[in-house]
Amino acid sequence: MSGEPLLAMDGVVAGYGGGDVLRGVTFGVPEGAITCVVGPNGAGKSTVMRVISGLLRPRLGTVTLRGEKLNGKTPRQILDLGVVQVTQNHSLFKDMTVHENIDLGGYTIKDRSTVGKRIDAVYDLFPQVRGWAGMKAGSLSGGQQRLVEFARALMLDPVLILLDEPSMGLSPLVLKSVFDAARQMNASGATVLLVEQNARAGLKLSQHGVVMENGTVRLAGTGREVLEHPEIGELYLGGTVKKI
C-alpha cells in the first residue's frame, strides 16, 4: 500500500460483554479505493464496521481517519467527519416516499439549498432512483431499496462509506446492479469499505481485500492477491482462481 491510508485500525480489541470479538485488528483502508472484508460467519466483520462508525467502543487500540482518532467520538461526530454506514438491516422508512427518505439523509445539513443541491447530485448519479422519487419506499424491490439506501448515504457527500453485506438477500442478477452502484459511489469520490459474505464477487469488485478469521486479520493485500491466495481460496472461496 502506498501512502497513508484514509482509515487505519491498529490493534483494535472490542466485544459485547461476553468477551472480545475483535482480538487485535490491524489494517488500513486506502483512500479512493474499494476495500472488501471477507471471512467466515462470526469472524467479526460487522463488529469492525460498528467500531468504525462509533456504535461500539474498542477496549484497546485505535481507529484513525486521516490521522485523527475516531475512538472516543460519538457516532454523530464520526458522521460529521464524513463516515457514513449503510447497515445490513433494511433501514428505509417504508411508508415515506423515496424522495422523503433521500431528503432525510441530509438531516444534519442545516442549509436547505445545500440539501437541494445534494439531492440533485445524488439523482444525477443514480437516475433510476430519481424515477422512483414519488413512490413509497416499501413498494420497491429489495435491490431497488438498496440503491435508495446508497443514494441516501451519499447525501452527506461522505469521504468513507461503510457497506455491510450489501448483497444480502439479493438474487445474483440484482447483486450485479448493487455492486455497480457501489462502484459508481466510489467513482464519485467516496472511499468504500465493504463487508461481503459473497467473498469472491466482493473481492473482484475491490482493489483491496482483508481476510478476517476469529477476530483477527489473517491476510490483507490487493483483491487479486487475496483471490489467488491458495489457502484462502480453499478455505473461504471454494477453490482458488488463477484468472479473474
Ligand SMILES: Nc1ncnc2c1ncn2[C@@H]1O[C@H](COP(=O)(O)OP(=O)(O)OP(=O)(O)O)[C@@H](O)[C@H]1O
Ligand atoms: N450485539 C451483539 N451482542 C453480543 N454479541 C454479538 C453482537 N453482535 C455480534 N456478536 C457476536 O460477535 C461475534 C462476531 O460477530 P460479527 O457479526 O461481527 O461477525 P461477522 O464476521 O460479521 O459474521 P456474519 O457474517 O455472520 O455477520 C459473533 O460471535 C456474534 O455472536
